[in-house]
Amino acid sequence: MKRSSTAALLLMGVTPLMLTACGGDSHPAAAIKEQSYANIAYCAAAGNPQADCQRAFDQAQENSNAAAPHYKTREDCLKEFGPDMCQPRSDAHEGSFWGPVMTGFILGRMFDGGSSRYYGAEPLYRQRDGQDYRPSPGSYGGSFGSSRSGTGSVGGSTDAAGSRAVTASRGGFGSVSAARGGWGG
Amino acid sequence: MSLFGKLFGGDDAAPAPVNDLPLKLRLGGAVAYDDTMFKANAGVLGFDAPQGNQMIEALGKVDLGAGSHLYRFYLTDDAWLQVNTTGASIDDIKLFVYAETKNPPTKAEFVRWTEPGSQIGSAQVIFEGKSYARVWGDSPAASWTPPVAYDESVEHPVGGEANFDLTHYSMLYQREVPELPGRFEYLFVTAEDYGPEEFCVVYSLGVDVTSADLTIT
Numbered sequence: 001m002k003r004s005s006t007a008a009l010l011l012m013g014v015t016p017l018m019l020t021a022c023g024g025d026s027h028p029a030a031a032i033k034e035q036s037y038a039n040i041a042y043c044a045a046a047g048n049p050q051a052d053c054q055r056a057f058d059q060a061q062e063n064s065n066a067a068a069p070h071y072k073t074r075e076d077c078l079k080e081f082g083p084d085m086c087q088p089r090s091d092a093h094e095g096s097f098w099g100p101v102m103t104g105f106i107l108g109r110m111f112d113g114g115s116s117r118y119y120g121a122e123p124l125y126r127q128r129d130g131q132d133y134r135p136s137p138g139s140y141g142g143s144f145g146s147s148r149s150g151t152g153s154v155g156g157s158t159d160a161a162g163s164r165a166v167t168a169s170r171g172g173f174g175s176v177s178a179a180r181g182g183w184g185g
Numbered sequence: 186m187s188l189f190g191k192l193f194g195g196d197d198a199a200p201a202p203v204n205d206l207p208l209k210l211r212l213g214g215a216v217a218y219d220d221t222m223f224k225a226n227a228g229v230l231g232f233d234a235p236q237g238n239q240m241i242e243a244l245g246k247v248d249l250g251a252g253s254h255l256y257r258f259y260l261t262d263d264a265w266l267q268v269n270t271t272g273a274s275i276d277d278i279k280l281f282v283y284a285e286t287k288n289p290p291t292k293a294e295f296v297r298w299t300e301p302g303s304q305i306g307s308a309q310v311i312f313e314g315k316s317y318a319r320v321w322g323d324s325p326a327a328s329w330t331p332p333v334a335y336d337e338s339v340e341h342p343v344g345g346e347a348n349f350d351l352t353h354y355s356m357l358y359q360r361e362v363p364e365l366p367g368r369f370e371y372l373f374v375t376a377e378d379y380g381p382e383e384f385c386v387v388y389s390l391g392v393d394v395t396s397a398d399l400t401i402t
Contacts, residue, residue, distance in 0.1 A: 051301035051329055058323065058331075092251075117300065164352050165292045165384045166299050166376075173299070173334035173354060174306070178321035180253040183269055183277040184359040185369050185393055 031111045032119050036132060038104045048107060049118075056121035059171055060105035064123040065091045067135035068099030082128040100125035104132065120169040207268045207275050209401055210258055212244045213342040216266060217400040218280060222392075229364045231313050232282040232390040235262040238402070243346075245337045247353075257337070266394070278399075281373055281391035284312070288385050295384040298376040299354040305332045305374050305386070306356050312388060317358035317372040332356045332376065352378040369393065 037043035043053035068089055071077040077086035081100040089099040103126040108119040125133040210216060220234035245257035251271075258266040269277040289295040298305055306329045310317050322330030332354040340348045355375035362368045371391040378384050 049301065054327065055301060055331060163380055164378045165295050165381050166352065166354065166378050168296075168299070170334050172331060174321060174331040174356075176249050176333055176335050177251070179247075179255070179333050179335065179355070179357075180249045180251060180269075180271070181276055182321055182357070183267075183279060184320040184357055184371055185277075 032108050033111060033116075034106050034108045036104055036106045036124055043105075043107060048109070052107060052109070052118045055118060055172065056105050056107040059121040060123040061102060062175060063121075063171065064102040065089045065099070066093070067123050068102075068125060069133065069135075070094060071098040074098045080128060081125065081133075085126065085128075100127075100133065106134065118168070118172060120172055206244075207256060207270050208278075208396055208399065210241060210256070210266070210268070212241055212340060214241050215239060215402045216241060216258065216260065217402075218266075218394070219398045219400070222398075226365060229362055230370055230390070230392065231315060232284060234280065235260055235264040235282065239264065243339050243341050245339045247335055247337045249335065255337075259339075265389070266399075267391075275396070278394040278396065279371065279391045280394045281371070281389040283387065284372075284390045285388040286385055287387075292381060292384070295376065295378070295386070298386050299332055299334075301329050301331075303329070303332070305354060305376055306330050310358050310372060310374065312358075312372050312390075315360060315370075317360045317370075320357040320359050320371075322356075330356075349379070354378070 035043075035046065035048075037046065037053070037056075040050075040053045040057050043056065044050045069077075069080070070089075071080075071086070074086055077098040077100060085101050085103075086098050087101055088096060090096045102123045104124040106122045106124060108121065109116045110119040122135060127133050215238045217238045218234050220236070223230060223234045239260035239262060241258045242261060243259040245255075245259065245265075247255035247257070249255060253269070253271045253276075256268045256270070258268070260266065263283045265281050265283075267277075267279045267281060268275060269279075289298065297303060304310060306319070306322070308319050308325070308328055310319075319325070319330065321333055324330065333356065334352060334354050336350055336352050338348065338350040353375045355373065358372040358374065359369045360372075362370050369392070373389045373391060374386070375389075376384065376386050
């Protein structure tokens with residue numbers, strides 16, 4: 001929470017002036033570009049900022065349990081993904097299951113005017129037939145694939161992001177689990 | 186006997202209102218912090234502890250999932266007591282004092298505080314001449330790790346200011362105090378997002394607290 005209510009009043013007094021400068025409907029349409037990479041090195045070699053590649057990899061890996069297709073048995077998983085490509089996984093909702101090994105990730109970048117920035121990431125899993133399996137958009141928190149694509153305008157949005165200054169996918173930030181028991185010392 | 190009791194034959198020992206807050210802290214109550222440690226080591230920490238009885242003027246709640254919660258008790262003198270619980274058990278108590286607030290002039294500049302390369306998430310932060318090391322994040326070596334995003338809902342006593350909520354993008358830093366081996370001073374940096382036109386970046390300094398350091402009334 002803010003320092004004090006005095007600070008809050010001051011802030012409120014100042015911000016409406018800035019609204020005219022940076023708010024409004026003149027926000028240009030933004031596009032989200034998605035590219036898949038096998039690893040961070042390929043991602044960086046393709047011209048993406050190293051930090052974005054690392055972040056995308058980390059985020060994809062963090063989501064790789066929940067996003068993986070769930071199989072009851074190892075055999076079922078091997079049938080789709082091939083030998084040595086399956087591992088025991090678990091997630092908060094369904095407990096233990098068998099799922100494919102993450103073989104790459106998708107980096108989403110938002111191009112807005114002349115600049116671009118990190119937008120989100122998703123894990124990829126190589127199928128037996130060589131095709132990438134991409135989890136359906138929206139299958140886990142932080143997916144950027146569906147509803148968030150399109151314009152970068154924040155006005156009129158009904159989701160939580162529309163009522164905030166930061167509109168990036170929550171999935172792009174650090175794991176909140178760090179704040180559960182990780183208060184240092 | 187209450188009217189309810191008279192009508193229905195109950196007794197006066199009606200259950201107290203359910204208070205699920207840790208340490209019997211409550212909104213509108215008071216807490217005093219025993220600052221002997223500060224007094225005995227003057228100048229060693231980067232801030233002064235709030236003095237005497239402090240009113241709990243607002244209460245912030247954060248649901249961290251997996252049964253874990255943060256309770257932030259905002260005190261009279263620009264300080265807050267944070268209690269981290271899992272289920273019924275208390276994991277951690279810290280006292281923080283606000284040290285600095287930055288008001289980014291535009292939304293874009295505020296958003297940059299949450300993005301790669303921001304100070305929030307850098308491996309170390311020099312604050313008021315002292316170096317603090319990042320606590321959260323998987324790799325200590327990474328030059329930047331994303332801040333942790335979470336929502337906080339803030340309540341005020343009935344009849345007080347309106348309740349509100351905000352989204353934090355936070356990173357915790359610490360330094361071992363050389364003069365007090367084994368004791369850490371914390372720097373908590375958070376980008377506070379109240380809405381598309383209202384945001385700020387807040388630096389707070391803190392220390393570990395035990396329930397024995399607190400007098401709660």
